[in-house]
Amino acid sequence: MTGKTWIIYGAYGYTGVLVADEALRRGHTPVLAGRSADKLVPLAERLGLDHVAIDLEDEDDLAKTVAGFDLVFHAAGPFIHTSAPMVRACLKGDTNYVDITGEVAVFEQNLSYDQQARQKGIAVMSGVGFDVIPSDCMAKYVADRVVDPTQLELAIASTGIPSAGTIKTVLEHIPKGILVRRNGRLVRYPPGKEARRIRFVDRERTVLPASWGDLATAYRTTGIPNITTFMAFPERAASFMRWVAPLSQNLLAIGPIRRLLQKSIEKIVHGPDEHTRQTARSYLWARAANEKGDECQVWLETLEGYHFTAVAGVRCVERIFAERPQGVLTPAVAFGADFVLEIPGTKRYDQLNTL
Ligand SMILES: NC(=O)c1ccc[n+]([C@@H]2O[C@H](COP(=O)([O-])OP(=O)(O)OC[C@H]3O[C@@H](n4cnc5c(N)ncnc54)[C@H](OP(=O)(O)O)[C@@H]3O)[C@@H](O)[C@H]2O)c1
Numbered sequence: 001m002t003g004k005t006w007i008i009y010g011a012y013g014y015t016g017v018l019v020a021d022e023a024l025r026r027g028h029t030p031v032l033a034g035r036s037a038d039k040l041v042p043l044a045e046r047l048g049l050d051h052v053a054i055d056l057e058d059e060d061d062l063a064k065t066v067a068g069f070d071l072v073f074h075a076a077g078p079f080i081h082t083s084a085p086m087v088r089a090c091l092k093g094d095t096n097y098v099d100i101t102g103e104v105a106v107f108e109q110n111l112s113y114d115q116q117a118r119q120k121g122i123a124v125m126s127g128v129g130f131d132v133i134p135s136d137c138m139a140k141y142v143a144d145r146v147v148d149p150t151q152l153e154l155a156i157a158s159t160g161i162p163s164a165g166t167i168k169t170v171l172e173h174i175p176k177g178i179l180v181r182r183n184g185r186l187v188r189y190p191p192g193k194e195a196r197r198i199r200f201v202d203r204e205r206t207v208l209p210a211s212w213g214d215l216a217t218a219y220r221t222t223g224i225p226n227i228t229t230f231m232a233f234p235e236r237a238a239s240f241m242r243w244v245a246p247l248s249q250n251l252l253a254i255g256p257i258r259r260l261l262q263k264s265i266e267k268i269v270h271g272p273d274e275h276t277r278q279t280a281r282s283y284l285w286a287r288a289a290n291e292k293g294d295e296c297q298v299w300l301e302t303l304e305g306y307h308f309t310a311v312a313g314v315r316c317v318e319r320i321f322a323e324r325p326q327g328v329l330t331p332a333v334a335f336g337a338d339f340v341l342e343i344p345g346t347k348r349y350d351q352l353n354t355l
Helices: 014-025 037-047 059-066 083-093 104-111 114-120 133-143 164-176 214-222 235-252 255-268 274-279 305-323 331-335 337-342
Strands: 006-009 031-034 051-053 071-074 096-099 123-125 151-158 178-182 185-189 196-199 204-209 226-233 281-289 295-303 347-349
Touching (some): 014 031, 071 083, 083 114, 104 214, 114 123, 123 305, 133 331, 133 337, 164 235, 204 235, 235 255
Parallel strands (some): 006 031, 006 071, 031 051, 071 096
Antiparallel strands (some): 196 204
């Protein structure tokens, strides 16, 4: 990576720290960035890295700072509030942009910068984390094995726990309801409905439709017009969701209630500890089908989600520096369906032994 410079914005957040640690482990020396100098200094001292404090709201200063780097790794979310100013700064400064969003609205928003990114000769790649690298690679894998696929289903199960940042981001989007893609368009879907059982690599689980970023990225990667993304829930939680989900959707639409809950979560949730990150596993399933009934399924087992995000996010940076892709790209479009297999601890299965 000689000569390439990059910054991690949101470096002192839960995931930002993991990305910085992984970057150092891989021999990089990114500059740590965020809006609070007080929070940056102790981290920069601990890791022996430079730091820069910048506010996203000061767009001129942001653009000038970003222009001095080859790439920004954006780790400050919810990205619905943070992504747009950073993408604009990167476009001004001819600086590559990656982020770890999983938010459908942010993927859709960033896809609209494709032409500008191509003109500038930079890559804009959202979702270089657990959502969406494995699922995007699996979507491409199954779509490439079915003639004229019209339906795609993706399901995700994790044995770990979420960070405060992830919960805050989910709460931000709950009022918008559950989305699915039908005939190429994003449409709302009744929350808490259509529970079904899906077999993962380790065992069968109950899943419910959930709005994963793949509703945007898998459409871009595969062109399949009907996409449903599912998330696994414990059996009991899944049956509660039928009435809890509509209730929480209405409650969280009230801004002050949502913000109060988000503030409380900051104080009580600390994210998975080192032991959980090293031992928990993630499981994914994908299926593409066509009108004739031909189908292809695939299963994947990989690292715990935050561990995966740090490892795979840094690999994406390395691939962007090495291959210089341009435009707004999904991970699988840029690096292929097998990219996920480069992440240590990842196994893909074309078939499973019956239970
Ligand atoms: N795609 C994936 O698989 C994946 C994996 C991990 C995380 N994520 C997402 O990444 C985001 C961060 O997660 P996390 O666990 O690291 O959360 P976190 O610990 O709460 O960290 C959030 C970071 O974002 C910064 N931030 C928030 N709003 C900001 C703003 N308006 N301007 C500048 N900085 C701002 C925070 O800085 P302050 O402390 O100064 O507020 C902090 O550094 C979340 O949206 C999460 O959903 C996605």
